[in-house]
Amino acid sequence: MLLRIVVVIVLMILALVVFRLTSRSATPAAGTTAPDFTLLSQEGSSVSLKDYRGKWVVLYFYPKDQTPGCSREAHNFQVDQPKYAERNAVVLGVSVDSVDSHKKFCAKEGLNFSLLADTEHKVSDAYGSLTNLGLVKFSARHTFLIDPTGRIAKLYTSVDPSKHSQEVLAELDELEKSVASQR
Numbered sequence: 001m002l003l004r005i006v007v008v009i010v011l012m013i014l015a016l017v018v019f020r021l022t023s024r025s026a027t028p029a030a031g032t033t034a035p036d037f038t039l040l041s042q043e044g045s046s047v048s049l050k051d052y053r054g055k056w057v058v059l060y061f062y063p064k065d066q067t068p069g070c071s072r073e074a075h076n077f078q079v080d081q082p083k084y085a086e087r088n089a090v091v092l093g094v095s096v097d098s099v100d101s102h103k104k105f106c107a108k109e110g111l112n113f114s115l116l117a118d119t120e121h122k123v124s125d126a127y128g129s130l131t132n133l134g135l136v137k138f139s140a141r142h143t144f145l146i147d148p149t150g151r152i153a154k155l156y157t158s159v160d161p162s163k164h165s166q167e168v169l170a171e172l173d174e175l176e177k178s179v180a181s182q183r
Contacts, residue, residue: 027128027142030155034059034146035126039094039116042102047092047114049150056089056153056175057146058168061129061139065097065105065115069141073161078111080165087172088148094118094129095139145171 028035034057038048049057060077062070077084077091084091093115097105102115116123124130124139131140141161145154145168154171156164 027155027157028126028144028152030152032152034144034150034152035123036150037123037126039118039123040099041114041116042099042106042111044099047116049146052090052092052146053150054088054148056087056148056172058084058089058091058143059094059127059146060091060141060143060159060164061094061124061127062141063131063138064095065101066108069161070095071105071109073141073159073164074105074109074111074115076162076165077113078109080169081113083169084172087169087176089172090114092116094123096121096124096130096137143168145175147175 034049036049038046041047049059058077060073062073064070074093077093081091091113093113095102095115096118098119099117102117105111106115118124118139121130121137124137127142127144129140129142131138140157141159143156143159143164144152145156147153153175156167160167
């Protein structure tokens with residue numbers, strides 16, 4: 001009987017530890033003001049969300065530079081850059097990797113949009129995208145579509161890197177139709 005009680009207590013403690021290690025901050029909801037930030041890009045320049053008022057912003061968080069899924073997603077955003085420009089939209093990628101890591105990733109993949117280094121994990125945390133596994137922290141694959149006024153228009157918490165860029169472009173088209181019909 002005592003052994004069962006000890007086992008139950010140990011299991012409860014383990015469950016609590018696992019929950020705390022894998023917990024995330026709350027994700028900002030659609031319709032709310034997007035948390036502002038300033039981070040360094042792969043070029044070492046400061047990039048702030050407020051710099052893009054008047055444009056749509058595709059703020060995508062990803063786990064790690066130069067991994068298969070992240071490379072595929074970044075490549076698709078790169079290929080679609082002219083389509084984003086047509087829609088008055090910019091793409092900003094965020095991970096907890098360093099500026100130097102982003103620079104190498106951009107050179108290897110031929111990326112010319114900004115990848116932002118969230119080395120202090122503050123922006124990933126503010127957007128509910130920080131995954132904390134104890135010793136290892138990384139950004140979860142989330143995307144926030146931010147409207148020209150700085151409000152979150154759409155969020156994606158389940159992303160397929162191979163088709164995500166097309167999904168975001170389609171959503172931008174729908175949101176623009178909605179705005180046009182309200183005029």
